[in-house]
Amino acid sequence: MRRLLQTQATEMALLAVIALICVFLSLATDRFFTLVNAFDLLNISAVNIIFAVGLLVVLIAGGIDISFAVAASVVQYVTALILAQIGGGGWISGLLIAGSVGVLLGAFNAFLIHTFRIISIVVTIATFNIYFGLLMFFTRGVSIYDLPAWWTDRVILFEREMADGSWAEIRLPVLVMVLCVFATWFLIRHTSTGRQLYAFGDNPEGARRFGINIGAMQYIAFGWVGLMAGIGGLIQAHYAQEVVPNALYGRELEVLAAVVLGGARLGGGRGSVLGCVLGVLLISIIGNGLNLMGVSPYAFRMIIGAIILAAITLSNSSIEKLLPFMRTEGRKS
Amino acid sequence: MTGLLARARRIFGGDMVGPIVALIAVIVVFGTASPRFLSAATFGSVAFQLPELGLLTLAMLLPILTGGLNLAVTFTANIAGLVAAWVLQANGGVDAGPLAFMLGVALALGAGALSGTVMGLVIAYTRAHPILVSLSMMIFLRGVGEFATRGGDTSGFPAFVRPLGHGSVLGLPVPLLVFILCVGLWHLLLSRTKLGFNTYMVGSNIEAAHYSGVNTRKVLVLVYTLSGLMCAVAGIIMMARFNSVRVGHGEAYLLITVLACFLGGVNPFGGFGRAIPVFVALIVLQLLSSGLNLLGANQHLATAVWGMLLVLVMVLRWFAGQFAIFVARKE
Numbered sequence: 082m083r084r085l086l087q088t089q090a091t092e093m094a095l096l097a098v099i100a101l102i103c104v105f106l107s108l109a110t111d112r113f114f115t116l117v118n119a120f121d122l123l124n125i126s127a128v129n130i131i132f133a134v135g136l137l138v139v140l141i142a143g144g145i146d147i148s149f150a151v152a153a154s155v156v157q158y159v160t161a162l163i164l165a166q167i168g169g170g171g172w173i174s175g176l177l178i179a180g181s182v183g184v185l186l187g188a189f190n191a192f193l194i195h196t197f198r199i200i201s202i203v204v205t206i207a208t209f210n211i212y213f214g215l216l217m218f219f220t221r222g223v224s225i226y227d228l229p230a231w232w233t234d235r236v237i238l239f240e241r242e243m244a245d246g247s248w249a250e251i252r253l254p255v256l257v258m259v260l261c262v263f264a265t266w267f268l269i270r271h272t273s274t275g276r277q278l279y280a281f282g283d284n285p286e287g288a289r290r291f292g293i294n295i296g297a298m299q300y301i302a303f304g305w306v307g308l309m310a311g312i313g314g315l316i317q318a319h320y321a322q323e324v325v326p327n328a329l330y331g332r333e334l335e336v337l338a339a340v341v342l343g344g345a346r347l348g349g350g351r352g353s354v355l356g357c358v359l360g361v362l363l364i365s366i367i368g369n370g371l372n373l374m375g376v377s378p379y380a381f382r383m384i385i386g387a388i389i390l391a392a393i394t395l396s397n398s399s400i401e402k403l404l405p406f407m408r409t410e411g412r413k414s
Numbered sequence: 415m416t417g418l419l420a421r422a423r424r425i426f427g428g429d430m431v432g433p434i435v436a437l438i439a440v441i442v443v444f445g446t447a448s449p450r451f452l453s454a455a456t457f458g459s460v461a462f463q464l465p466e467l468g469l470l471t472l473a474m475l476l477p478i479l480t481g482g483l484n485l486a487v488t489f490t491a492n493i494a495g496l497v498a499a500w501v502l503q504a505n506g507g508v509d510a511g512p513l514a515f516m517l518g519v520a521l522a523l524g525a526g527a528l529s530g531t532v533m534g535l536v537i538a539y540t541r542a543h544p545i546l547v548s549l550s551m552m553i554f555l556r557g558v559g560e561f562a563t564r565g566g567d568t569s570g571f572p573a574f575v576r577p578l579g580h581g582s583v584l585g586l587p588v589p590l591l592v593f594i595l596c597v598g599l600w601h602l603l604l605s606r607t608k609l610g611f612n613t614y615m616v617g618s619n620i621e622a623a624h625y626s627g628v629n630t631r632k633v634l635v636l637v638y639t640l641s642g643l644m645c646a647v648a649g650i651i652m653m654a655r656f657n658s659v660r661v662g663h664g665e666a667y668l669l670i671t672v673l674a675c676f677l678g679g680v681n682p683f684g685g686f687g688r689a690i691p692v693f694v695a696l697i698v699l700q701l702l703s704s705g706l707n708l709l710g711a712n713q714h715l716a717t718a719v720w721g722m723l724l725v726l727v728m729v730l731r732w733f734a735g736q737f738a739i740f741v742a743r744k745e
Binding site: 145147193197198199200202203204206207208209210211212213214215217218331334335337338341342346347348377379380381382383384385386387389390393394 | 485536540542543545546547549550551552553554555556557558560561564565665669670672673676682683711712714715716717718719720721722724725728729732
């Protein structure tokens, strides 16, 4: 237990905060602690978690990506156009197209970062403007509602009627999310590429002298976030049943806040899939709880912003002082 | 040619070369492409559009120089504008007197400074990453604004506010004058004051600055407070220009301000960069968008071209670096 607290302090703290909030919400509202609500939470958070695990890999590798959300919008549009060309397609072709377009957009970032040694925040802010500007210019801001039926049809994987007649459902986005989370966890925890990503993020020069191919690291990290952006974009369009070019504009900062809340360090070398998922869930749970408690939706952002601000203030100062045993040699940051 | 470049470098500083070359390139390209480009109308539109983006960019500049980022600039500006608007409304709206306006401006500046101070304190004392701190402040301020206005507009200001956004003195628009004044202030602050020097020190190496006896916490708090103040100036100018305040006005400028700083030769890791090259870079961006407008493109294409320009400048900088290495090897 103590060892767990030492090595995964952020994750444990997040888990404790989430547990506290859940207990409070269960007592304060009668609708929070139900299967329907829990499944709703998962369905709603699925797309953000897919984006988050993609971004996590880039953060671990010491970069940052601002462009992935608008890249996902580009993917949605391009996929819709290609599918219309080939006459419908299906989930397999859709995922293949969306994934490859996403990887391509991510690889373009990696190309600029690695070839010309520009730091990632400059590149991705530039590509953010390029992708979004060109998307809005070519589409003229027009949405696509006429999507193939397979893309927009709800797929329910598990359902159960509750005592009060409402249905608890797990939909397709949750399955895709679980697969993406598992794949990312496997990549960064159980492959040597994953260990190299951590090493590269912690100390690029050290990793280079150690014989790690740093170009490959950049392409893998940004390719991965591109892949996740592609899949996330496809799923978001499935969930919303339409493709709106500016629907994901601004999502990048929300996801970034959640991932960093989950313990990933801006600057590389640290972060875990569990923390990242918990970070997104914490924000979703707060929003969901405020909703159930009947708080005005206009106040949501204010409260969530204040909570994140308080959380980072506390997590960076007090926790270590409150729990002195955590300041042992195990924590090197 | 190299002698000329070296001389230019001595006079303007090395970081001026990029923006000035871009400025000349933009003027030449659009001047030949469209006969209407080199006209008073173009420069008039640039002069009117420049200040909003420019003031926000100045607010972004100081935190970037310390190696941070202030992602809350646009919403701090909105909140400051809202505060000024509320004071005017509470004092009779259209009939409010100059005294109420002064009070509104003072409180708006106070609100901007407060938001900056809070961020500065959190960043300085907890060493949390500025991106995260300012990001949560941005979400919070946006929430406050949405909660207070329910997403609507606040308008109805006395007539004497209008000249602040639309009037001109000696042919120069008032917002532009305010902006140039602020650029001058920032330039003096960075080049002539202790705080400016310490800002560069903190941005270059915060540990070394700390051990050299610089009160790094004080510097960080002051830098973010000044950034918040500048946001408030931008918010007041935006209020006067649109004759209304809405949360979300200027939201799209957020990442453009960062882009403008990088284009102006500011080091993304902090420690290096000046106000004047950023000013030139801002003019380049506005000229580009006005020129593209004349050729029939819209703002979205201009945004994409801004992004491409940033990539181009960084790539050229890399080639220049490689060339310098090549020359050094030959000698």
